[in-house]
Amino acid sequence: DAGVTQSPTHLIKTRGQQVTLRCSPKSGHDTVSWYQQALGQGPQFIFQYYEEEERQRGNFPDRFSGHQFPNYSSELNVNALLLGDSALYLCASSLGDRGTQETQYFGPGTRLLVL
Amino acid sequence: DQQVKQNSPSLSVQEGRISILNCDYTNSMFDYFLWYKKYPAEGPTFLISISSIKDKNEDGRFTVFLNKSAKHLSLHIVPSQPGDSAVYFCAAREYGNKLVFGAGTILRVKS
Numbered sequence: 001d002a003g004v005t006q007s008p009t010h011l012i013k014t015r016g017q018q019v020t021l022r023c024s025p026k027s028g029h030d031t032v033s034w035y036q037q038a039l040g041q042g043p044q045f046i047f048q049y050y051e052e053e054e055r056q057r058g059n060f061p062d063r064f065s066g067h068q069f070p071n072y073s074s075e076l077n078v079n080a081l082l083l084g085d086s087a088l089y090l091c092a093s094s095l096g097d098r099g100t101q102e103t104q105y106f107g108p109g110t111r112l113l114v115l
Numbered sequence: 116d117q118q119v120k121q122n123s124p125s126l127s128v129q130e131g132r133i134s135i136l137n138c139d140y141t142n143s144m145f146d147y148f149l150w151y152k153k154y155p156a157e158g159p160t161f162l163i164s165i166s167s168i169k170d171k172n173e174d175g176r177f178t179v180f181l182n183k184s185a186k187h188l189s190l191h192i193v194p195s196q197p198g199d200s201a202v203y204f205c206a207a208r209e210y211g212n213k214l215v216f217g218a219g220t221i222l223r224v225k226s
Contacts, residue, residue, distance in 0.1 A: 006158075033214070035216075041219075042119075042204050042216030042217050043214070045215070048212065048213065056213050096212075105161060106151070106160070108158045109158050
């Protein structure tokens with residue numbers, strides 16, 4: 001049973017560029033959430049996708065956008081990259097968008113470095 | 116405004132003894148609390164959770180206690196093992212399954 005997978009594992013970009021990160025949820029899960037973890041901090045919620053729609057959003061600017069596909073996989077896009085966007089980006093999957101299953105399972109993350 | 120706080124950045128414990136990790140929260144609307152463990156270069160791994168309507172949940176060596184009146188929860192690991200050395204995150208769930216995390220506590224178990 002495959003867990004949550006993310007690609008790529010590492011990425012280096014320069015300021016102003018755009019980046020796309022990808023996530024495949026755990027088998028049987030239909031909800032994907034994205035988190036940003038800066039160094040020395042806990043993960044911060046970016047947004048959550050369910051039924052191909054953004055259902056919840058954290059305190060992140062519109063430069064952060066996403067998409068969910070019919071197979072439940074998801075993408076996180078960040079435009080006009082800033083140095084401060086350097087972080088570990090985590091994808092988490094769960095079942096149902098209203099807490100029918102409370103546990104979110106995380107992937108290994110994508111380490112983004114913006115120069 | 117940090118809604119979930121882990122006030123101890125690190126904790127060092129001898130192998131075989133009890134590890135107690137603490138977490139405080141401010142939002143009384145949180146309905147579920149979870150603990151995750153994270154090794155370097157890996158994503159957080161789910162450990163144990165507790166509903167806001169309970170005060171204790173146990174799973175093997177791990178027990179989570181919730182004190183709603185004090186808005187405090189703790190994770191007890193007994194006995195502690197060197198493999199438990201990792202960063203431990205406390206997380207609280209808001210409606211809609213958004214998780215709010217603390218900053219983490221580094222646990223070192225010495226053999």
